Amino acid sequence: MGEIVDLEHLRLSDRPLAVCDVDDVVLEFLTPFQGFLGSLGHRLVPRSYRLHGNIVSAADEMPLADAAVSQLILDFFAAQETWQTPFGDAVSALTEIGAEADVVFLTAMPPRYTEMRRRLLDRLGLPFPLLATESAKGPVVSQMHGNRPLPLAFIDDMAHNHVSVADSVPECLLVHLMPASEMHRHAPKPAPHVVQVKDWQAALTALRRHFANTA
Template identity: 65%
Template sequence: MTLVPRDAVDLDAAHRDPIALGDRPLVVLDVDDVVLQFLAPFEAFLTSLGHRLVPRSFRLHGNILSSATEEALPDETVSQLILDFFEAQERWQTPFAEAVEALEALSRRADIVFLTAMPPVYALKRRRLLDRLGLCFPLIATESPKGPVVASLHGGRPLPVAFVDDMVYNLSSVASHVPDCLLLHMRPESPMHRHAPETPDPALRARDWREAQRILEAHVGAPADPRVTPI
């Protein structure tokens, strides 16, 4: 078992649960719009406040309007709304279909770590939400680039490693720091996501958790020895 050094992630810029990796493959996953729905509940959250999202491009700033005036909200207001949603996430966010079951099955073959892009101050709320859903895998919350974090976690071990995210720039960051990492692009189908960048080479695309589970299980190999205690 490998204990990830406490200085492997800048704790001033991240929340990090204790992480102990076994001698088996590693799968690192984004949370928002990969494991937990983000955009759909965020739209519902905006509606409850008298706003609406207009999917004119793949960005939130500039595309959230006041329902009363039809004017775009100022960027600073949109930024605060995102933080307010993270504050209220436990009341709004739910997992994608089959995500919980797929990760439970995958955890018999690999160590799983969540790497979520959010201000660390909201990490404990996310931790409670994930635990309530049975997703009790270690969580790192950071606003730093994800490539160095995944590289630090993996540590160049001669074992399969995979990274799953909905954002192309995160996939590219990991690709540049962990060249042997399987990159899996997952994003929900929505009018806004139609404006999102296409899956970059060499990443693979998974359209749902059934497809993602097949790809990841093929990459990490056979189930681990049941006598090995998962993280």
């Protein structure tokens, strides 16, 4: 937390900026992760909005230790090219957004898996810049956007990331998009000022309206 993220290689134009999360927004995470768990003889039991404590061995239904779950998440990031697929209409919607705005992917993933994610996004036709960090997202978005007098939007499935961005960049449009999974029913709800959408078509409409109103 609080570390300075290296944005030196990020070049933004003078168009609006859309900062977009990746897992369970652009790429499916939870569904393919469950497939990955199954391939290893494990199973997710969606009792709460947590992976730790909710992954059990299919053989004896015993929960895996937290360290083992953390390692499984890292192993999944390493193998993501085999498992992860686009989330809904993310590819076509982001292509449309990219025609009128800068798009930057801001993913909460250890930076050492950037190369795998980069290849996967490129393969899907999503060549937008990718930044992987485990830092709080708000300060990173603020550092990225600076004081530019241009419209800004942030799309993410996690309520706490919207809190972080709202704290750092109050003028940012916040768009909450998430899978309709059983586990996500337990997810903390975003604050009322966060625009909740069900799919990428609705996200596209919200972004376009914001960009038109603040341009």
